[in-house]
Amino acid sequence: MLKYLVCGLIGLEMGIAMGGPVKPAMATDKPDDLTTALEKTPQGILVKDYFDVGTSDLSRSKIVPSNNKLSPNTGVAQITNGTYQVGAVWSKPNRKFNLNHDQTLSMWLYFGDGHENAADGMAFVLQNDSRGKDALTKFPSDQKNKIQGETLGVWGVDDDKTISNSETLKSHVAQTAIQNSWALEFDTHLNMNNAFDQIGEANSFDLNTNNTPLAGPHIASNYPGKEETYSPHTAFSESLFGWIKNYVYYTSINHQGILPNVNGAVNGDNQPNYNFLANGQWHHVTLSYETASKDALTGKMTYSFDDRQLNTNAESRSGMSATVELVKKNIDPDHTGSALWGFTGATGAWGENNLVVFDQIPDLVDSDVKATLSTNGKPVADGGVVPHGAPIQLDYKLRYLNGSTPWQNIVAKINLPEKVTFRSATITNADGGQDELPMGNTDFSTRQVAYQLAHTLSEKNPWVTLSFKGETQTQGGHVPAAVSAFNGTEAATQATTPEFTVDQPEISLKLQTDTTVPLDNTKPLVLTGRVDLGKLQYRNSELRMTSKLNGIVQAEQPMSDSEQPGTFRYVLPANILHTGDNDLVLTLVTADGLISQPLKISLEPLESDTSVGQGRVQFTNTTGQLDFIEQLTGRAQDVFAQPGFSLAVSDTRRNGSWTLQAQTEPLVETQSKQKLAGELIYKTGGGAIPLTNVARPILQHTNAGTDSVTNVTDDWQNSAEKQRGLFLHLSGGAVAGNYQGEILWSLLDAI
Incomplete structure (x- = not known):
């Protein structure tokens, strides 16, 4: 009995158009980026009661509703959505940022899906500009229809190449910015012009002090209205008569607290990481401000990026953060103790959907929630091991820390961890009273519990704990983090359980x-x-x-x-x-x-x-890879393999018989890692054989008294009269992409 194996690589490229050419490795058409973003909106709060849309004649910002049914009562601040736009949203006067007390705010940001063709980005801004909610970059009056995108609506304008003094140029650029401000930019487009004939186009802010470009799209901060924020450079013309040169001045921004750093901003091949911001994903950001006292001259702002993930809301293991010092007088020269805050954005020749969803705003409700998992009274650490059958208690403690209003209408959407059988739940209020969760509406086997708290949280009722009790199951193995959301009218927050392992009994x-x-x-x-x-x-x-x-x-x-x-x-x-x-x-x-x-x-x-004959059976002449290229129609279809793949079997035994088997795992998209909505099938005269991870016989052969070479693929065809060979069956819900996988072919000697 002989058995041989051969692996073949499968490549799949599909377009999702109803007509037109197919573009390899990408869709030929896609849903509108804005529509897709709003359909995937994360949970936030309604913003219309807390923010004003910028009232400048140039501002194009507006508040739009979420289209995600899983994120109710969520408002979206749309800063820009096209080319040559500028926009802003500012906190209402009664919702200013208090510079004299610790503050925490967080939000989800969306920068479109432009990748290397992204527009410019947006910025979080604290400001005491005299224009208030009219504040924006002061663009030249004759260029209202040509916004300089590198300003992001907050930095100054560097478009005057007639200025012959570097200090004068720094002053000019600073004066055109939002005054008395601090900005945290999310820059999706590199502005790197430094050639003589390109100066004056406001396109050089992303150069280092040595005139080299930044490594890629980035996050950074500074004071837009301060001259020292801008670093002057000199560009020279070509030499005239061998020695005379013209020169002009231009500026870049001194980027403070930059994320990621130079090493983190590039890939292994030293290319900019354009997947960092404008990658078609929502990104979570938390800003934490600390100041020693009301009289302290400075505060510290820590900004954390990608600290939560949208698909699970889990705390990200790949997030990054930076801390910078804020000089209060640079933002608040009149010592009012507060500042307007909000977002600005701008685009140039390339458009971009810049969107913001707020889940916690300062001086409204400052809250947190902590998930604690314990067994036999001892906390389970992240990465810990719990015996099978051990008692488990999972506590979610919500705390109201401070605020100007109670935290109301809190809905708990709890995802319980796997491999634990929960049997009961209680709610313990700050006054010591306990309530049983309504068991009639609770099915712990689904691992999902939804419950609206009966009471608001406030200074009088500052915390509540939801406790779940059960025991680990006999099924051992890794238990991933489970994320639960607690969404109220004034704040939305999440809690994550630790990852742990249930110690599997040995069988x-x-x-x-x-x-x-x-x-x-x-x-x-x-x-x-x-x-x-x-x-x-x-x-x-x-x-x-x-x-x-x-x-x-x-x-x-x-x-x-x-x-x-x-x-x-x-x-x-x-x-x-x-x-x-x-x-x-x-x-x-x-x-x-x-x-x-x-x-x-x-x-x-x-x-x-x-006696049946000497010899052997083996694969021979196996070349090429299997490719399937087709346009999606929205309906189920069978796609025939492209030419180029060859598979043959050589049997040097006179009376040999053999069976060809095939098996495969699901095809996976190379970037998103999503499985294809479809399967490989092998068509014969007797019907279609689906290929799975279990070897299936697809062809049998018996020699007629002589040895033989059978070219399996010679008989493959796709015509009205006959369909035979390897096909890709696609369901109507298949999504365009570049999918890959392997087929494992095996020979069974049947003598």
Whole structure:
């Protein structure tokens, strides 16, 4: 019995147009970016009661509703959505930022999906400009229809190449910025002009002091209205008459607290990371301000980027942060103790959807929530191990820290961690009273609990704890973090449980069949052994055997209650072993997912009668990769493999017979890692055979008294009369992308 393996790489490129050419590795059409962003809006708060849209004649900002049904009562500040735009939203006068007390605010930001073709970005701004909510960059009056995008609506304008003094130029640029301000920019477009003939186009802010460009899109801060924020440079013309040169001045910005740093901003090939900001994803940002006292001259602002993830709201393991000093008089020269705050943005020749969703604003409600997981009264640390069957208590403690209004209408959307069976829940109020969660409406098996708190949180009722009790399941393994949201009218926050591992009990198998001698492979081979379940108790009907033979997944074999408990019986089909050593791996799987330690067995068959002819069967002339390229229609379709792939089988035995098998895992998109809504199928005269992770026979062959070479792919065709060979079946919900995977081909010698 011979068996050979060969792997083939599958490439899939699809367009999602109803017509027109296909573009490799990308969709030929896509949903509108703004529509997509609003449909994926994260949970926030309604903003219309707390913000004013900028009232400057130039401002294009507005408040739009979320289109995500999973994020109710959420308002979205749309700063820009096209080319040559500028916009701003500012806090209402009664919602100013208090510079004399610690403050925390957080929001979700969206910068479009332009990547390397992104526009310019936006900026968080604190300001006491005399124009108030009219404040924006002072653009030249004759250029109202040509906004300089690099300003982001807050920095000054560097467009006057007639200024012949560097200090004068710094003063001019600073005076055109929003005055008495501090800005944290989210810059999605590099402005790097430094050639003589390009000066005066307001396109050089992203140069270092040595005139080299920044590494890529970035986050950074400084004071837009201060001259020292701007660093002058000199550009020279080509030499005239060998020695005379003209020169002009231009400026860049001194970037403070830059994220990411130079090393983090580039990929391994030293190219800018344009996936950092404008990548079609919502990004979470938290700003924490601290000041020693009302009389302190400075404060510290810490800004954390990507500190939560939208798909799970989990605390990100790849977030980054920076801390900078804020000189209060630079923002508040009149010592009022406060500042307007909000967002500005601007675009030039390239448009961009710049959107903001607020989930916590300062001096409204300052709150937090903490998730604590414990067993036997001891906290479970991140990455900890919990025994199976151990008691578990999960506490969510919500705290009202301070604010100008109570935290009202709080809805808890709790996702309970996996591998834990929860049985009860209680609510403990600050006054010590307890309430039972309405069990009639709570199904803990779904691991999701939604509940609206009966009372608001305020200074009089500053905290509440939701407690869930149960025990870990026998099914061991890793338990990922579970994220729960607590959304009220004035604030929305999240809590994340620690990742941990349930210590899986050991189940072992012991072989009793003697496999040290060659085995008769011409009839089914029965292997028997013992099963050690430890302290666990299962009926045989709750157990099944899984296996791999020479790396190929075999069909599962259920156990039966008619067999003796504590034993197993596993049957290999006749003629499945190839000549020489064969590697068999057996595992036992319980009905609730426990997996035994693998039992590895080496099997060698008796030599076959060679009278049928000497020789061997093997793959030959296997070349190329399988490609499927097609436009999506929104309907199910079968796509035929492109030319270029060849697969042949050589059998040098006169009377040899063989079976060709194939198996594959689902195809995965190379960037998003999403599985394709479809499957590979092999069409024969008898119908279509779906390919799965279990080897399936797709072709059988018997030699007619002579050896043979069979080119499998020669018979593949796609016509009205005949469809045969490898096809990709796509469902109507397939999404365009570049998908890849592998096919494992195997030969079964059937002599």
